Amino acid sequence: MKKFKLIITSLIVLFSVGIHSIEANQKVENFRLNDQLGNSHELFYYSDHEALVFLVQGNGCPIARNASVRFHELEEMYSGKKVKFFMLNSNLQDSKASILEEAASYDYKLPILMDDTQLIGEALEITRTGEVFIVDPKTWKVAYTGALDDRLSYENQKKEASQHFLKDALDQVIEGRAVALSSTDSLGCLINFPEQRNKAEHKLISYSQDIAPILIDNCTACHRKGGLGPWAMTDYNMVKGFSLMMREVIRTKRMPPWHADPSIGHFSNDRSLSSDEMKKLVHWIESGSPRGEGNDPLLEAEISESVWSNESELGPPDYVIEIPTTDIPATGVVDYKYHFVKNNIKEDIWVKATEIVPGDKAVLHHVITSFGEVNLKGPRKGRLNFRTMKGLRGYAPGITTNPFPDNSGTFLPSDVTFEFQVHYTPVGRKTVDSSKMGIWVLDEAPEHEIFTNSMINSRIKIPAGAKNHQEFDTMTVKKDSLLYSVLPHAHYRGKAMEVSVIYPDGEEEILLSVPNYDFNWQTSYDFKEPVFIPKGSKLKQINWWDNSKQNLANPDPSVDVYWGDQSFEEMLFGAFMMRHVKEDEVVSSQTSENYRASRED
Numbered sequence: 170m171k172k173f174k175l176i177i178t179s180l181i182v183l184f185s186v187g188i189h190s191i192e193a194n195q196k197v198e199n200f201r202l203n204d205q206l207g208n209s210h211e212l213f214y215y216s217d218h219e220a221l222v223f224l225v226q227g228n229g230c231p232i233a234r235n236a237s238v239r240f241h242e243l244e245e246m247y248s249g250k251k252v253k254f255f256m257l258n259s260n261l262q263d264s265k266a267s268i269l270e271e272a273a274s275y276d277y278k279l280p281i282l283m284d285d286t287q288l289i290g291e292a293l294e295i296t297r298t299g300e301v302f303i304v305d306p307k308t309w310k311v312a313y314t315g316a317l318d319d320r321l322s323y324e325n326q327k328k329e330a331s332q333h334f335l336k337d338a339l340d341q342v343i344e345g346r347a348v349a350l351s352s353t354d355s356l357g358c359l360i361n362f363p364e365q366r367n368k369a370e371h372k373l374i375s376y377s378q379d380i381a382p383i384l385i386d387n388c389t390a391c392h393r394k395g396g397l398g399p400w401a402m403t404d405y406n407m408v409k410g411f412s413l414m415m416r417e418v419i420r421t422k423r424m425p426p427w428h429a430d431p432s433i434g435h436f437s438n439d440r441s442l443s444s445d446e447m448k449k450l451v452h453w454i455e456s457g458s459p460r461g462e463g464n465d466p467l468l469e470a471e472i473s474e475s476v477w478s479n480e481s482e483l484g485p486p487d488y489v490i491e492i493p494t495t496d497i498p499a500t501g502v503v504d505y506k507y508h509f510v511k512n513n514i515k516e517d518i519w520v521k522a523t524e525i526v527p528g529d530k531a532v533l534h535h536v537i538t539s540f541g542e543v544n545l546k547g548p549r550k551g552r553l554n555f556r557t558m559k560g561l562r563g564y565a566p567g568i569t570t571n572p573f574p575d576n577s578g579t580f581l582p583s584d585v586t587f588e589f590q591v592h593y594t595p596v597g598r599k600t601v602d603s604s605k606m607g608i609w610v611l612d613e614a615p616e617h618e619i620f621t622n623s624m625i626n627s628r629i630k631i632p633a634g635a636k637n638h639q640e641f642d643t644m645t646v647k648k649d650s651l652l653y654s655v656l657p658h659a660h661y662r663g664k665a666m667e668v669s670v671i672y673p674d675g676e677e678e679i680l681l682s683v684p685n686y687d688f689n690w691q692t693s694y695d696f697k698e699p700v701f702i703p704k705g706s707k708l709k710q711i712n713w714w715d716n717s718k719q720n721l722a723n724p725d726p727s728v729d730v731y732w733g734d735q736s737f738e739e740m741l742f743g744a745f746m747m748r749h750v751k752e753d754e755v756v757s758s759q760t761s762e763n764y765r766a767s768r769e770d
């Protein structure tokens with residue numbers, strides 16, 4: 170029997186020849202992955218730790234299951250130290266659901282990073298589940314790789330380990346000493362990385378037929394001349410020049426800018442790449458971004474030069490409202506500007522879409538657009554009267570400007586005043602901003618009026634240094650409604666968000682999870698199918714903030730932070746775009762007179 174086992178082991182060793190493996194001292198590049206609970210982890214976020222320890226997990230592997238017990242014990246043992254323990258799952262065959270099941274059966278409490286594209290496991294050259302490795306955040310190098318200890322072997326385990334490879338190495342890393350034994354043979358279940366064996370074929374990925382079309386579909390809307398992106402994907406040479414950076418932003422999920430958990434909800438404006446697209450791009454880049462045969466679709470693509478993103482679908486806007494010109498200094502904090510502009514449209518209209526085009530994208534931070542009647546007296550003299558006030562889509566990078574869905578619109582009476590609340594952030598050079606709003610009009614009165622409900626919790630307090638501070642708010646929906654989109658909002662310390670509905674029977678359903686919130690992008694998440702919210706339900710929004718120094722966007726980790734307009738203050742805010750299922754009054758008979766009458770009671 171013993172002999173038999175030896176043979177198997179040597180067969181496996183033989184089999185492993187030619188398979189690369191993770192190596193001690195190799196550099197680990199940054200990446201971002203979601204765990205089984207939907208939290209997002211970026212490797213470099215943990216730069217304040219003394220060591221990061223990974224166990225390669227895979228469902229159904231006896232060695233990985235067995236090693237996990239000791240791995241959890243070690244985590245417990247080092248809980249007073251700045252050591253972070255992760256599991257990493259790169260298995261082709263495992264899904265979030267099956268990982269959750271395995272975690273429940275084997276009592277895994279650690280974050281299991283789900284490498285569903287295999288791009289991270291492949292680049293690290295991990296080979297087997299059950300393998301462990303330590304990353305030293307001081308150097309981002311692998312300090313140890315191999316077996317956890319010498320207790321386990323195939324179909325056999327000793328009662329006690331006599332060699333504690335991982336623990337010894339970990340102590341040495343923490344003490345800043347050289348690791349004496351930095352690699353051992355690992356054993357466990359081989360992971361199938363089919364693409365690793367296809368490396369020769371990656372050179373044949375066609376720029377012309379595979380790569381450029383992905384870029385045209387997913388990137389050039391912004392990465393074009395005059396677009397939002399900092400560089401234009403004009404041709405092959407530009408793409409090749411930026412290709413390593415493209416690989417980095419794909420691995421860290423910075424680009425395309427889309428921050429929702431892909432396993433929850435479906436959104437019509439989803440900008441994320443599919444798993445196949447990510448793999449194609451990264452494999453093509455890793456094989457040197459070859460030009461190959463064929464034309465250059467980027468040179469031929471009809472990339473819109475219009476300033477209006479709606480123009481291709483809706484034509485030029487019917488009306489353009491100019492937002493007054495503002496001088497922006499080179500540095501400092503510019504107070505919020507409130508611009509009031511009399512509506513110059515001579516008739517009552519139903520708005521199909523609005524879009525704001527920034528005069529200077531670099532400094533225009535956001536615009537909130539409202540309209541209504543101006544108070545002639547009182548403390549809010551000169552500002553809009555709350556009773557008459559309504560909103561239109563504003564501006565922030567990433568905000569959707571799609572036309573209102575489903576035979577719906579917003580009624581805009583002729584003689585109202587627009588209020589543009591504009592926030593500028595100086596960027597080191599003086600400039601002048603003159604932004605404008607385009608309005609597209611519906612030919613006929615729609616059946617439904619769209620409105621926006623706001624979730625506001627202004628009682629928030631985010632303690633200095635807190636890494637994961639949570640607050641929430643709810644609002645009750647009074648009539649049967651359809652929910653079209655949600656824009657959950659926070660400022661620089663915003664870390665994650667979750668939006669759910671609690672039905673009248675108490676059941677809760679998560680509609681949107683944003684595990685990786687980025688203040689630079691104010692995305693409104695547009696549901697593919699509107700969500701029916703029955704009367705009496707509650708909408709709930711949870712925000713998490715990171716007020717620690719590890720949050721690189723944090724303006725000051727040493728202060729408690731409260732609600733406030735400025736980006737160095739914070740918000741728990743959400744804009745919920747909805748309509749009622751049944752209108753009380755016939756929406757199409759809306760006129761200036763009853764618009765006002767309905768708001769004077």
Ligand code: HEC
Nearest residue numbers: 387388390391392397398399411414415418424425426440
């Ligand atoms: C909605 C607009 C938008 C889309 C779509 C978009 N980008 Fe970007 N991209 C930006 C903006 C704005 C920046 C600069 C700010 C930032 O880095 O977050 C940027 C930055 C980048 C950078 C980093 C440049 C640098 O040197 O820091 C790369 C690389 C990049 N994008 C690649 C891509 C790729 C590849 C795609 C498509 C798969 C894509 N982007 C899709 C807007 C976009």
